[in-house]
Amino acid sequence: MIKEKFISVYRFYRDGFKEMTWGRTLWAIILIKLFVMFFILKLFFFPSFLKGKSTEEKQDYVGTELINRMK
Amino acid sequence: MLETIDTSMIDWARAQFALTAIYHWLFVPLTLGLAVVMGIMETLYVTTGNEFWKRTAKFWMKLFGINFAIGVATGLILEFQFGTNWSNYSWFVGDIFGAPLAIEGILAFFMEATFVAVMFFGWNKVSKKFHLASTWLTGLGATISAWWILVANSWMQYPVGMEFNPETMRNEMVDFMAVAFSPVAVMKFLHTVLSSWIVGAAFVVGVSAWYLLRKREKELALASIRVAACVGLFAALVTAATGDKSAYQVAQVQPMKLAVMEGLYDGGTNQPLTVVGPIKIPQMLSFLATREASGYVPGINNILNGGYEQPDGSVALSAEEKIVRGKKAISALADFRSAKQSGDEAAAAEALQTIEENMPYFGYGYIKDTATLVPHVGTMFWAFRVMVGLGMYFIAFFALILFLSYKKRLGEINWLHYVALWTIPLAYIASHAGWIVAEVGRQPWTIQDMLPVNAAVSKLEAGSVQTTFFIFLVMFTLLLIAEIGIMVKAIKKGAE
Numbered sequence: 001m002i003k004e005k006f007i008s009v010y011r012f013y014r015d016g017f018k019e020m021t022w023g024r025t026l027w028a029i030i031l032i033k034l035f036v037m038f039f040i041l042k043l044f045f046f047p048s049f050l051k052g053k054s055t056e057e058k059q060d061y062v063g064t065e066l067i068n069r070m071k
Numbered sequence: 072m073l074e075t076i077d078t079s080m081i082d083w084a085r086a087q088f089a090l091t092a093i094y095h096w097l098f099v100p101l102t103l104g105l106a107v108v109m110g111i112m113e114t115l116y117v118t119t120g121n122e123f124w125k126r127t128a129k130f131w132m133k134l135f136g137i138n139f140a141i142g143v144a145t146g147l148i149l150e151f152q153f154g155t156n157w158s159n160y161s162w163f164v165g166d167i168f169g170a171p172l173a174i175e176g177i178l179a180f181f182m183e184a185t186f187v188a189v190m191f192f193g194w195n196k197v198s199k200k201f202h203l204a205s206t207w208l209t210g211l212g213a214t215i216s217a218w219w220i221l222v223a224n225s226w227m228q229y230p231v232g233m234e235f236n237p238e239t240m241r242n243e244m245v246d247f248m249a250v251a252f253s254p255v256a257v258m259k260f261l262h263t264v265l266s267s268w269i270v271g272a273a274f275v276v277g278v279s280a281w282y283l284l285r286k287r288e289k290e291l292a293l294a295s296i297r298v299a300a301c302v303g304l305f306a307a308l309v310t311a312a313t314g315d316k317s318a319y320q321v322a323q324v325q326p327m328k329l330a331v332m333e334g335l336y337d338g339g340t341n342q343p344l345t346v347v348g349p350i351k352i353p354q355m356l357s358f359l360a361t362r363e364a365s366g367y368v369p370g371i372n373n374i375l376n377g378g379y380e381q382p383d384g385s386v387a388l389s390a391e392e393k394i395v396r397g398k399k400a401i402s403a404l405a406d407f408r409s410a411k412q413s414g415d416e417a418a419a420a421e422a423l424q425t426i427e428e429n430m431p432y433f434g435y436g437y438i439k440d441t442a443t444l445v446p447h448v449g450t451m452f453w454a455f456r457v458m459v460g461l462g463m464y465f466i467a468f469f470a471l472i473l474f475l476s477y478k479k480r481l482g483e484i485n486w487l488h489y490v491a492l493w494t495i496p497l498a499y500i501a502s503h504a505g506w507i508v509a510e511v512g513r514q515p516w517t518i519q520d521m522l523p524v525n526a527a528v529s530k531l532e533a534g535s536v537q538t539t540f541f542i543f544l545v546m547f548t549l550l551l552i553a554e555i556g557i558m559v560k561a562i563k564k565g566a567e
Contacts (some may be wrong), residue, residue, distance in 0.1 A: 012188075012192060012193070012196060013188060013192070015192070015196075016188060016191065016192025016193075017192075019192075022133075022557075022561065023136065023140075023191070025557065026136065026137060026140035026141070026557070027140070029140060029141060029550075029553055030140050030143060030144075033144065033145075033550065034144060036546065037144065037147065037148065037151075041148070041151065041539070041542070042151055045155075045535075045538070045539045045542065046151040046152070046154065046155045046539070047154075047155065048154040048155065048158070049154060049155055049156075049158035049529040049531070050154075050158050050161075050162065051154075058162060059162070059238070059239050059240045059241070062158075062159050062162040062163065062240045063237075063240045063404070063408055065159055065526075065530070066159060066163070066240070066401065066404070066526055067401060067404060067405045067408075069437055069525065069526050070398060070401045070402075070436045070437055
């Protein structure tokens with residue numbers, strides 16, 4: 001029963017994509033955009049500034065920053 | 072502070088965020104607005120069984136799909152920036168900001184991904200009613216997404232429902248309902264979403280007017296104009312009403328924003344509302360801000376100097392006094408951390424009490440010059456007038472369109488078709504002017520009174536932010552060109 005449902009949902013999407021006309025261009029734009037965003041921008045240009053620090057190190061770093069910036 | 076943080080880095084990080092938000096907001100309002108228009112059209116199809124409405128709904132759905140595809144996920148770039156450029160802010164806001172955004176992400180993904188697919192692929196595969204429900208749920212999904220984003224934004228303007236934990240350096244949510252349903256969030260949601268419907272309505276009326284000018288698709292154009300003008304007029308009236316409520320809230324919780332919106336340096340009782348130049352409406356500002364014609368409205372200088380009675384009955388502190396209280400809170404935070412490290416619990420408890428007493432002014436401790444507490448007056452003054460002026464125009468425009476539609480004269484008046492076409496960019500300008508009022512008006516705060524931009528920003532080099540600023544500029548411009556190009560092509564092709 002679950003398997004049949006899964007297959008019918010799969011077919012629904014597969015046929016939908018197959019029958020697309022102008023939608024193909026849009027999907028190409030979406031995929032290129034997501035690739036640029038997640039595999040170029042996020043990886044190389046937008047690393048988390050606090051990445052690599054443990055929770056304690058993060059709170060210590062931000063605490064020190066917020067105290068020092070008053071001076 | 073200025074010795075350790077490059078001020079141009081702050082400006083570039085702000086510019087980058089503004090650029091991304093502006094581009095993102097070119098796509099969002101059209102998604103929200105078109106969803107309503109096409110939902111109504113499909114409802115007409117299902118209730119009347121008239122194939123004309125199916126063809127019309129499918130046409131606008133195609134344009135919705137183009138806008139949705141190009142715009143989808145552009146908002147995620149804003150979240151990238153939080154972690155990189157605004158790391159102190161990201162840590163400081165803790166789960167208060169994270170929770171609404173996480174809910175938004177999950178809802179957006181599941182609701183929109185599921186129902187958008189049914190909407191586009193399911194015309195001949197699911198029942199009429201299921202398809203109609205999917206169309207409305209697509210719009211509802213986008214609207215609920217907007218709700219959570221606006222909850223997060225509203226919390227930054229009016230922080231409620233949290234407590235600052237000096238051990239973790241984070242604000243911790245203590246009242247989810249207070250965050251999710253703060254009066255500022257509710258009003259911001261209604262004002263923003265309804266104003267997005269205006270963008271959608273103006274787009275449909277404008278594109279339809281283009282068909283009338285070209286003498287094509289006359290039936291589709293006239294019917295679309297009727298539906299969109301009804302949505303547009305309703306949305307413009309509700310936007311005006313919620314705008315009035317929002318201005319009243321701003322007067323209560325962000326008085327500096329209201330003062331700069333009005334360019335009001337020295338306030339007082341019986342304050343008039345400046346329309347433009349010397350044209351003023353007597354006592355109107357007092358009425359809008361206090362609901363009393365003789366009410367007291369503080370100006371920029373009054374807010375900086377303090378000493379006036381606030382809406383809650385307390386006497387306002389001066390900016391200098393707030394700075395002293397802010398520095399006391401930050402110094403107590405340093406004492407708290409030292410006491411904790413040395414295991415002196417009594418000293419830690421004493422410091423904690425000082426932090427709690429002065430926490431409402433925490434952010435003022437980073438202010439070096441009280442002039443930085445005043446947002447740019449010229450920008451705010453004119454952005455507010457552009458937004459309100461265009462809002463009034465939209466009411467008149469949609470009312471006129473509906474009147475002429477009722478008189479069956481809409482197809483004949485060429486000049487009005489040109490006006491309708493040019494109303495599309497005006498709707499975007501009004502929408503962005505509104506965001507300028509909301510965001511420029513809360514400077515220098517990332518979180519009102521708690522964290523200014525100079526404390527929130529990461530310790531980065533300006534150069535690295537400049538690089539990504541220009542990458543985004545190119546990327547978003549390409550996306551916009553793609554959107555306009557594909558959209559124009561689809562409009563020229565017409566309904567299938």
